[in-house]
Amino acid sequence: MDKRIGVLGGTFNPVHLGHLHIAFEIQKLFSLFQVHFVVATVPPHKAPEDLIALTHRYAMVSLATAGIPSFAPSLVELEPEASPFSVDTMDKLARHARRGKNVLYFIAGGDSLAEVGSWRESERLLNSYNFIFAARPGSAPVNPGAVLSKRAAARVRDLRDMGLGRARRIIKEQNRANRIYIVDVGAPDISATRIRQLTSSGKSIDRMVPGSVRDYIGKLHLYGGR
Numbered sequence: 001m002d003k004r005i006g007v008l009g010g011t012f013n014p015v016h017l018g019h020l021h022i023a024f025e026i027q028k029l030f031s032l033f034q035v036h037f038v039v040a041t042v043p044p045h046k047a048p049e050d051l052i053a054l055t056h057r058y059a060m061v062s063l064a065t066a067g068i069p070s071f072a073p074s075l076v077e078l079e080p081e082a083s084p085f086s087v088d089t090m091d092k093l094a095r096h097a098r099r100g101k102n103v104l105y106f107i108a109g110g111d112s113l114a115e116v117g118s119w120r121e122s123e124r125l126l127n128s129y130n131f132i133f134a135a136r137p138g139s140a141p142v143n144p145g146a147v148l149s150k151r152a153a154a155r156v157r158d159l160r161d162m163g164l165g166r167a168r169r170i171i172k173e174q175n176r177a178n179r180i181y182i183v184d185v186g187a188p189d190i191s192a193t194r195i196r197q198l199t200s201s202g203k204s205i206d207r208m209v210p211g212s213v214r215d216y217i218g219k220l221h222l223y224g225g226r
Helices: 017-030 054-065 086-099 110-114 122-128 164-173 192-200 211-220
Strands: 004-010 034-039 071-074 103-109 130-134 156-158 180-183
Touching: 004 017, 004 086, 017 034, 017 103, 017 130, 017 164, 034 054, 054 071, 054 211, 086 103, 086 122, 103 110, 110 130
Parallel strands: 004 034, 004 103, 034 071, 103 130, 130 180, 156 180
Antiparallel strands: none
């Protein structure tokens, strides 16, 4: 039987409990064997402001996922040929996955749905792999038909406002067909930007990040904290 592998990419600046919540809930909903936390090097669609060194961001992801066998930190972007683009990341992971006949699911925040059409080789990317866009608090819903090509929009399966049983049946019925899923897994209202702001002013982030990540940030004063 094919194993389903989730790919959660991000700057993780820093990784927080919102990321872990989304990974846990989507893993359960889609019966994912593993979730790879792919740490972005230099994101092509984000300004480098406040972006700390890759080594620190990878270290925090490693700490946050330690003790969770199905969660794996990844630096696949650095593998030859090194590239910050999602299409190259997925192609690299797909080469590994095919050896075990695994199926990949790219996981992103719901707000990324509005931007994915501008990503490198977006049409090939969307048609070659499964995508899961998870709604985030404070982000307005995006109409797939307004931001995706007709071909891509036809592959959308909106699982929001569905019971878990019905959603799982729809996922199971897709078999190996690549789809674009929109889900709402009740992600907490946590943002990396807010964490950086609180840290820089010396305020607590205890309820936003794992304790190991909080200690790492504090020990090295990563975001200007005291």
